[in-house]
Amino acid sequence: MTTAKSCDLLVVGGGPGGYTTAILAARKGLHTVMVEQEHLGGTCLNRGCVPAKALLEDSALVASVRNCSFMRGDLTLSLGRMVDRKTRLVETSRAGIAGVLGECGVEVVAGRAHFLGPRRMSIQNAENDLTLEASHIVLATGAQTEYGPGLRPDGRCVWSTDDALNPPSVPRTLTVVGAGNRGVEFATLYRNLGAEVILIEQQGRILPRVHSELADRLRKSLTDRGVKVYVRTALASVAPADTGGVRLTLQTAKGPQELQVDRVLLTGSRRPARADLNLQAIGLSAAADDPLSLDDGVETPVKGVYVVGDASGPPYLAHKAIAQAMAAVDHILGRNDGRQSLLIPNCIYGDPELASVGLTEEQALNAGHRIKIGEFHFVGNGRAGTLGKEEGLVILVSDAPSGRVLGVHMIGPRVTELIALAALAIQNGLDVTAIKKTVFPHPALSETFFEAALATHNESIHMRMEAEELGPE
Numbered sequence: 001m002t003t004a005k006s007c008d009l010l011v012v013g014g015g016p017g018g019y020t021t022a023i024l025a026a027r028k029g030l031h032t033v034m035v036e037q038e039h040l041g042g043t044c045l046n047r048g049c050v051p052a053k054a055l056l057e058d059s060a061l062v063a064s065v066r067n068c069s070f071m072r073g074d075l076t077l078s079l080g081r082m083v084d085r086k087t088r089l090v091e092t093s094r095a096g097i098a099g100v101l102g103e104c105g106v107e108v109v110a111g112r113a114h115f116l117g118p119r120r121m122s123i124q125n126a127e128n129d130l131t132l133e134a135s136h137i138v139l140a141t142g143a144q145t146e147y148g149p150g151l152r153p154d155g156r157c158v159w160s161t162d163d164a165l166n167p168p169s170v171p172r173t174l175t176v177v178g179a180g181n182r183g184v185e186f187a188t189l190y191r192n193l194g195a196e197v198i199l200i201e202q203q204g205r206i207l208p209r210v211h212s213e214l215a216d217r218l219r220k221s222l223t224d225r226g227v228k229v230y231v232r233t234a235l236a237s238v239a240p241a242d243t244g245g246v247r248l249t250l251q252t253a254k255g256p257q258e259l260q261v262d263r264v265l266l267t268g269s270r271r272p273a274r275a276d277l278n279l280q281a282i283g284l285s286a287a288a289d290d291p292l293s294l295d296d297g298v299e300t301p302v303k304g305v306y307v308v309g310d311a312s313g314p315p316y317l318a319h320k321a322i323a324q325a326m327a328a329v330d331h332i333l334g335r336n337d338g339r340q341s342l343l344i345p346n347c348i349y350g351d352p353e354l355a356s357v358g359l360t361e362e363q364a365l366n367a368g369h370r371i372k373i374g375e376f377h378f379v380g381n382g383r384a385g386t387l388g389k390e391e392g393l394v395i396l397v398s399d400a401p402s403g404r405v406l407g408v409h410m411i412g413p414r415v416t417e418l419i420a421l422a423a424l425a426i427q428n429g430l431d432v433t434a435i436k437k438t439v440f441p442h443p444a445l446s447e448t449f450f451e452a453a454l455a456t457h458n459e460s461i462h463m464r465m466e467a468e469e470l471g472p473e
């Protein structure tokens with residue numbers, strides 16, 4: 001049966017980009033409909049950030065107990081219970097999102113949406129075919145994973161990240177293909193659980209888009225923990241092995257190399273998911289690599305149609321989706337020009353963690369800044385000592401003449417929490433002196449950020465660190 005209705009705002013996709021848009025718009029009194037073809041919470045909640053971090057956290061506990069010097073006896077891991085905890089967390093969080101959407105008066109429709117015209121979409125599900133007219137439409141359809149030619153997860157020996165989040169058992173040997181954020185995270189997770197892990201990356205280093213000194217340090221940490229890391233190595237083909245598992249052909253700098261493992265995890269690459277939207281009906285390109293919005297804005301060239309989150313292209317991060325959702329609602333309400341902040345922290349979850357925001361030293365110099373670099377190492381931090389996690393450092397890049405913070409790059413324990421301090425400082429144009437004037441609790445990991453600010457003026461307390469000054473006079 002086909003029915004038709006209208007609303008102020010139609011949001012397509014119920015991930016962080018979509019539900020943030022819907023909640024904020026409905027709170028401002030817009031009659032909002034959100035359509036989701038699968039589960040509320042999108043990739044982030046159902047098969048990304050949340051389940052991956054739940055398993056990673058539990059795996060770190062397993063590794064800590066196994067490596068603990070003052071406890072004895074064999075402890076048995078119940079992988080099933082670990083996976084159950086993750087699944088329960090996802091389900092309760094999903095219910096939580098449904099609750100908030102309901103409280104705000106967002107109408108949630110199950111189904112898949114595609115355009116019929118500029119302000120008109122069809123929503124199809126098993127029972128209904130609904131046509132919706134909307135004054136504004138926000139596309140938050142996320143991204144899909146693409147794999148190299150001839151490579152496809154099969155759910156048995158060749159895993160996708162979805163499979164790796166629901167393992168029936170811990171493989172004895174696992175090759176993780178791709179050393180980006182997800183590859184490093186899964187390599188850490190499975191190493192913590194006791195698998196022999198090989199991490200391969202086709203580029204010259206792991207985390208190719210991350211601050212190179214920190215990426216090198218993380219590589220050393222992974223290697224020290226027993227992960228084998230192969231760079232300039234690509235997976236060419238996968239075939240079943242006679243003895244079970246898979247036979248991999250790797251393309252290395254020295255030529256082809258064979259490897260046999262129990263499981264291989266393909267992390268793939270992410271591309272905006274737009275193919276099903278029939279964007280041609282409103283004159284937009286469906287090609288994943290074409291920008292849908294212009295000038296860092298969230299509105300597309302079609303007035304009243306917005307794109308947020310992974311559907312808008314890289315970086316593929318949930319907090320970028322949320323920031324864009326906020327920018328889109330503000331634009332719809334006439335409160336901004338539809339541009340989003342470009343200051344998006346990047347976090348890599350593992351052990352240690354890595355987090356970065358703003359300019360690297362190199363980027364700051366290329367932008368013509370004369371810079372000061374303040375550094376502080378976790379080995380001089382009391383809280384890191386109490387946690388037994390003294391590996392890592394904080395690098396604070398500031399503009400030398402003004403003292404304004406330009407970028408902060410961290411590797412160490414829980415730096416994915418600390419990086420928000422740096423984002424707050426940069427976003428609000430704070431200078432190093434403002435950080436120095438702030439009282440940080442002791443003992444706390446956040447003191448490393450404070451000490452990096454002190455180090456910028458050669459004043460660090462718990463370690464002698466000389467600041468470096470570079471760039472044009």
Ligand SMILES: Cc1cc2nc3c(=O)[nH]c(=O)nc-3n(C[C@H](O)[C@H](O)[C@H](O)COP(=O)(O)OP(=O)(O)OC[C@H]3O[C@@H](n4cnc5c(N)ncnc54)[C@H](O)[C@@H]3O)c2cc1C
Pocket residue numbers: 012013014015016017018035036037038039041042043044045047048049050052111112113114140141142143161182273276277308309310311316317318319320321349
């Ligand atoms: C393993 C993994 C780990 C990750 N870890 C992190 C992390 O730690 N931190 C981080 O910031 N990011 C992480 N990400 C990325 C993060 O999940 C995404 O950036 C985030 O989910 C993007 O939000 P979104 O709302 O744009 O899209 P999504 O969350 O993908 O939501 C899009 C939704 O739209 C729905 N949809 C698509 N097309 C239609 C249609 N035509 N009609 C109706 N519904 C439709 C989909 O079903 C989906 O639910 C991870 C991703 C993966 C895969």
